[in-house]
Amino acid sequence: MSAFDRERASSFRAVGDPCVQRAVVLIESRKGRDVSPEQAVASVGLSPRQFGRLFQLQMGMTPKHFILETRLRYVRFLLENSSLAITAIAHETGFSDSAHLATAFRKKHQTSPSTLRSRPRIVPSPA
Template sequence: MMSLTGIVEPLRHAADFADNSRPLHCRWSIMGAPGHAAVASCGIRVHADAPYINPTDFDYVVVIGGLLPHLRAAPSKHRDYLRVAASAGVPIIGVCTGAFILAQEGLLAGRRACVHPFHAEDFRIAFPRLAFSTRDDFLIENGRITVPGGVSILSLMTELIRTHCGPDRAAKAVHQLSLSEQKHMSAFDHGRATTFRRTEDSRIQRAVVLIESRKGRDVSPEQVASLVGLSPRQFARLFQDNIGMTPKRFIVETRLRYGRFLVENSTLPMTAIAFEIGFSDSAHFATAFRKKYGKPPRSFR
């Protein structure tokens, strides 16, 4: 269950503004036959919420392994689906003993696997010709990703969120999951997770979350400075030092990110979107949008 929640929770926090948990930027499905439920090692039943969707509809297909003696009991349709996904060029992630399943299906040929130290000897005996590592949080090699499970999954998910959704989304996941407070992680590469748009200065981090929770609307640098207990000048300097841009610019970019979402996912006219995100008219919105994204808003519809 830790591996599953370690995948879903970062995506949930990265997917939306504030703590609304709407799947705006990220979506996920748990696939299986209708009515099928997998029983986790802790005894909790996890029901499939989708059939076997065309794998090319996904950025990644993830297989989470269970107890080693039970791996062969996985439905043959699961394994067939993995082979189809691999043939289609969809990256496949093996989590925990999921690496064993990928190896069983010949999907790790010519690649190293990332294996938990507890299972290292089991992996060596089962797959003597495959190279593996017990010292990495995850490995990405030629369309395959392996991660040993535990808190290491958070490192991987933060990296994937950063790659696909940007550093702000990754920083939000890190902040919401309180990873910045974990000073003594062992397997988890804390440094990798915290190289995104977050800061050890809790005042600036609160400011970032505050601005984002309001989608950049109805908020000014002076108001945010007051709310986090800084003078406008102190706030501007610390924000620039920690985030790499002025508070005003960050507010505008937050509004534009939300604006782009509305352009791509709603039927609202451009004028309505401009008003929604705090621009005085569609012309000002279009100018700022083009400056950030290189194209006018309408080209994203």
């Protein structure tokens, strides 16, 4: 299990509905990459409208938004924990290019990927 997966598992929210749970597991196991809302719907056997309402109710966001959030969490993890170029991170996380990644990242975090990466990280001291 990767460090990203361990971090995600430790902060994972309990989802009450088994259909939504299956979709969340599918999306998160792929880190939001190469998965669409249509694939998530197909994995649970509900109509798209039914699934969308149920997902929104359980997760507080649409499946499409959850996929994007998952991808952006992985982007942030890679920026903070790897030396991959931002272009490589964009491709690794399913963005078409670094400009597309930067736009989505800036909208979510109010800073650019390169600015986040250049900030010194505060590492908690062991207790």
